[in-house]
Amino acid sequence: MANEKDEIARKKYEDNLKYLYFSRYLMLRYSVTAYLFTNIFWLIFSLPYKKLVGIITAAIMTIFVAIAAIEQLSKMHNHDLDVPITRVYFWIQIIVNVLLIVLLELPIGKYFFPFVSDQSSKVLILTILLVGIVLACCCEVRIKNIIKGKDRYAKVIATFKKNN
Structure with a gap:
């Protein structure tokens, strides 16, 4: 009976620790999800206009963000602090x-955003x-704060480990 209680307590501790590590990336997951939907909508809105440059760009960005989303899901079982794919994705998104x-202000912008019709x-x-x-x-x-251990979850995780 004592072994069973110890096993349940150990499992509960491991689950709580896993969820604390996973929660560190909550803002990133929501952001990646927002980018995913934004890029998908851009792709969907571009399709009827058949402007290949915009469709291809939107499709590539959708694929990139999907890969970043998969990396975010892996954080449930992976406690590495860095998320290199997500970091690269964010920089690509900034540049794009x-x-x-x-391009939006240039005549070529209509090939990327053919659905933009007025000011x-x-x-x-x-x-x-x-x-x-x-x-x-x-x-x-x-991400930099997480890597440096300066996020608020780092303190919570340290306290949780110390108290359990």
Whole structure:
């Protein structure tokens, strides 16, 4: 009976620790999910216009973010602090968003965003791209804090390990 209780307590401890490590990346997972849906919508909205450059760019970005999402799911069983694929993805997304902002103002922008027909839709796309840049930068800061052990979960995990 005592062994059974010890085994249950050990399992509960391991599960709680696993969820604490997984929770460190919560902001990143939500951000990756937001990028996934944004890129998918961009792809879907571009398809009817048959502008190959925009479709291919949106498809590539969707594939990149899907790979980052898979890495995020692996954090449930992997306690490595770094998320190299996600980091590369965020930098690619920042670069692509900056380029898209520039292209949005040029005549070639219609090939990337063929559904932008007036100034208000252009402003909406510009806003989405700018928010995407800010969010990716925040995520990069978050990753650096996790790697350095300066995130709030590092303290919680240390306290949890010490008290159990």
